[in-house]
Amino acid sequence: MAESQNITSAEELASRDELRELVRSQLQMFLEQENFQGAKTLLVPVQPADAAHAIERLPPELHAIAFRLLPKDKSSEIYEHLDSTVQQTLIEEFKNQELQELIDRMSPDDRVRLLDELPADLVRRLLKQLSSSERQATSLLLGYEPNTAGRIMTPEYVSLKEHFTVSQAFDRIRNLANITETIYALYVTDGTRHLTGILSLRDLVTAEPEQTIGEIMTRDVVSVHTSMDQEEVARTIQRYDFLAVPVVDSEQRLVGIVTVDDVLDVIERETTEDIYALGGLQADRENYFQMNLFRISRRRVTWLLVLLVTNIFTGGVIAANEDMLEQVVSLAMFIPLLVDTGGNVGTQSSTVIIRGLNMDKIRTRLAWQIIRREALVGILLGLMMGIIVILVAYVFLQDWPVALTVGLSLWAIATLASTSGAALPLLFKSLGFDPALMSAPFITTFVDVLGVLIYFYVARALVAF
Structure with missing residues (x-):
C-alpha cells in the first residue's frame, strides 16, 4: 500500500511539473504574439507559486510585461514567490506608484527579506513610500539583527484574551483572518502583551461556545526569543512539529510569530550555504547561476589558491625524494591513489561531523570521544583498503617491499585523514569559525602534505636501494 501511494505521489509531482512547464510555454507564446488578453486569462486561475515559476523562467525582457498583466489582488502574493534577482529586476521596471x-x-x-537584498538608498526610498502602519511593522523587523528570529518573524498574528468566550474568539478571528499570516495557531496575552497561553483552531472548534479561552488554552508555551539564531528557530519548530512558534522580547511580550514556510526558506538558505562552503565557495544571497562571470571567478578563486599552494608543497616533498623515485620508479604510480584516498576519507569524516554540528546532534564537550571514534573508523578503513592494495600491488609488480609500503602508507593516511576530518571541524567550531567553510581546504592541505611524507618515510624504511 505504501509503495502504491509513493508511486501516485511521484506521478502527481510529475504532472504538476508538466503543468507548470505548459503554463510557461503558453504564456511566452501569448506574450511574443502580443496576445495580452490571452496571457492574462491564462494566469488568473493558476496557483501563485506556479505563476511565479512561469514568469521567472520567461526571457528577462518579458518579466515586467507578464507581471503587469496580473490582477492586483494576486500580484503581491505572486511577487513573494519570485526569485530575488527577478524581484529586483522588476523593481527597476516599476513606476513609483x-x-x-x-x-x-x-x-x-517577505518585505523585509526583499529589502535586505536591495541597495540602502533604495530601501530608504521604499520605506518612505509605505503607509504608516506598514512602515512601522517593517522598521520593527529591520531593527533586529540579521538571521535572528526577530528578523524573520511576522507581526501579523491572532492574539486573544483569557476572558474571551469561544464565540468572541471566533468573531475576532473572522475580523483578522484576511490580514494575519495564519489562524491555525492562536496566542493568548494579558493586558501588557505578555504571552500567557496558546491554543489551536482545533481546540477552539471542539470547545463549547460559552467556554472561556482561559479554560481551554495551554499554559505551557514553547517560545523563542527575538535574538535566537534562525537555525535554532528552525530546529525548535522541527522538534515540536509546530506550524508556527511565538517570538517574545526580553520582557516576555509577544512581538511576532515565525511560521513553518519561513523556516523552510531558512533551511534552504542555510543548507545551500553549507554545501557551497564544503566546496570552498563563498555563499551569496544572489542566484549563483545568474551572477556575473567575474564575480563567480573571484568568489571561487580564494580556496583554489590555497590548494594551489598546497600542491606546491606536495610537489616540493616529491622533489626532495627524487633520488628514491629514480631508483624505484614504481613508487610514483601510487602517489595519486594515496593522496586521493586520503582526501576522500577526510571528506567523509568532515561531512558527517559538520552535518552533526549543524543539526545540533554533536556537542563540542564530547569532542575527544568523537575524534577517537573517527580515528578507530580510519584505522579499520585503512586496514581493509590496505590489505586489498597490498595484494593488488603485488600482483602487478611482484615486489613485496613496494606492495607493503603502499598498503602501510594507505593505512596510516586513512587513519590520519579520518582523525583530522573529525578534529578540524570541531576545532574551528570551538574557535568561532564556520567549520564548513574552513575544514575542506585545511583537510586537503593537511592530508596531501603529510600523506606524501608518510609514504616516503615508509618507503625509505622498507624498500632497499
Missing part, C-alpha cells in the same frame, strides 16, 4: 502599491501589500516578513 506601482512599486508603492506592490511593496505595501506584501507581508512584513
